[in-house]
Amino acid sequence: MPSAAVDTGSRRGFFITFTALLLFWAAVLVTLAITVVPDGYWYSYFAIDYSVGFIRRGLAGEMLDLFGAAHYFGGLAVLRWIPTVAFVLGLAGVAWSVAVRSGRSQRRRLTALLIPVLPFGFAFALFSARTDLLGGAALALFAVLLTRVATRATVMASAVFGLTLAVLTLIHEATPFLFGLGVLSALTVLARHLDAKAFWTSVVAALGPPVLVALALAAFGRQKVSPQLCQLVQHGPMNHPLAGKPTIGQLLSGFHYYVDYHDWFCRAFLPLFDMTFGEGVRFVGSIGVVALAGSTVYGLATLLIGMLAISHVAGVPVRRFTAILRGRPLAMLVGIVMILPVFATGVDWVRWWVIIAFDLGVVFLLYTRNQPEIDEPPTRRTLIVFAVGAILLAVIPIGIIPGFGAPVPM
Template sequence: MPSTAIDTERRRGFFTTFTVLLVVWVAVLLTIALTVIPDGYWYSYFVIDYTVGFIRRGLAGEILGLFPREHYFGALAVLRWVPTVAFVLGLAAVAWTIAVRSGRSQRRRLLALLIPVLPFGFAFGLFSARTDLLGGAALVAFAVALTRVTTARATLISSAAYGLVLGVLTLIHEATPFLFGLGVVAALTVLAGRLDAKAFRASLMLALGPGILIALALAVFGRHGVSPQLCQLVQHGPMNHPLAGKPTIGQLLSGFHYYVDYHDWFCRAFLPLFDMSFADGLRFVGSIGVVALTGSTVYGIVALAVSLLAIAHVSGVPVRRYGALLRARPLTLAIGLVLILPVFATGVDWVRWWVIIAFDLGIVFLFYTRDQPEVDLPPTRRTLIVFAVGAILLAVIPIGIIPGFGAPVPM
């Protein structure tokens, strides 16, 4: 009995210590994001609306239009945080579902502590604050719904509701259904295994159909070549852009500020990328070069492998069992993989796409572990040591925040 009490006390101290370190780590990253990283690039997702007609990402600008014009930059400062907050709340929902709602065990608590430091965790949501993160939050909500519904009818209703949300999010960022299509496929395959073939196909169509149709409508009917008109929509104002001032490392670490006019920067650095056609996107990706794209691919696959293996190690649930469930519907899995190919073909952030693939598969894997017997077994001493070392390395070296190699930085 005494040795058991000592062991329990040590493990309680382990969890307390790691939780405190995690809070400190989050505070440090938030401080960096608030004082060092400029927000101007994230603003750019919200400044284009439908004034010039039906264009991609126009709905985000309509949201900005709800604020008084005199509070233009204040509104952008608020909207910049919406994707990050939604995504982080989604990660918190995953952690709560696994560690609280589905039962309590030490491995479940370890999983909850692991989630923030995974390549698609807190740092990714903070330093990749694009509007497609809203799609990640929506996918989490859909997966949570699938863990709670018990009938085919309820699954169809959940899929239809998600499909409507995804359609709206596609008007905010046109790549959303393609980035998270694999996650939808994995969620329906693994978390809704009770469905027969007919109900499964119907759920998949209801979940992905609206977003894909809207994305196609944007490609066919959306206006192109309207950069001069879009430029006029953006207000003038100072934007902190330290890299434009060519600072030294020491200046950056000391909080170096360098201000440029936001209107001029947006029209020069962002609009040329926005106004690209599909063919322009293909050429742009090709211009990065084989070496950079290969490096991004290898790096991204490593990020994916690290994510899945970390979840498997902490939970005790083998990746191969999860993979076998996905392969049970090979055609559907292939559809999910094919959906993301246009994003790779036209966007240079190849590491980012791989991290989102890790999110798609990792989130569903996390939900899958909640009902597996291994997750309620006590962790071994080796598991705790590997968890501590691995989690600290992932926190100190957040491998998921690098968008890709060789891509030009908007200056």
């Protein structure tokens, strides 16, 4: 009995210590994001509106217009954080569902503490703060909801989610293609009570509206309007350290170099925005086989590390999870095919793999909540591997690298 008390006390100390370290790590990352990493690139996702007609990503710019011309850069500074905050809240919802809503155990707490340091975790939300993260947040909350509803409610929830994703597609046109695999995986694994008819009805309700919006953007969205869009962007200083060609030491010390935001946006961002589908394919091809192959290997390793980390901490075998996915091979094929156009037209191949890891990882995390292993006490080896692995993932955030070989917008 005394030894059990000591063991319980030592494990309580472990959780308290690790939680404190996790909070400190998160505070350091936020400080770096605010003081060192320039926000100008994230601003670009909100600088385009519908002033020149129906175009992709125009809804994000309409959000900026709510702040008024006098608060242009203040509005951008606020909007830049919306994808990050939304995505973190989505991850928090998953952690809450695993560690609190479905029961309490030490493994559940360990699994929840693992989520922030996963490749698609907190660092990814901070340093890959693009507007497609809004779709990731919606997927996380949709997956949590699927763990709580019955068949009829699943179809209704899918319809509401589909309309939400349709709106988010007007903010980032790749949203349904990036998270389609996650939607299909969530319906396959977390809504196993669905028969074939209800399953495909839910799929159509969840993915039909956003895909239709994306197709409408491709068919009717205005293209080659960069001169008009350039005129919408205000002049103002933007910190762009790389444009000053600093040394590594200067970068680490918080080196600042200011360029005019209007000039940078028109020179560096709009040519990428103005690309057609065919031009995007050629641009990806120009990166070269070596860089794309390197991104693929790195991305696959990132996916594998994330899934194995979840499996080890929760104690649930990955093969049991993948066996359920293989039960609906057509659905998985659709999810894989949906993300192929993103790889074909976007050079951030590591980023796409990290999002695939998110699609599958969030569903795997929620799947573990009802498995018997997660309520078994963790062994000392599990705690040691968890601590070492989590620290390595925190110190080396492998998910924030977008890809290899892509030119940096200068």
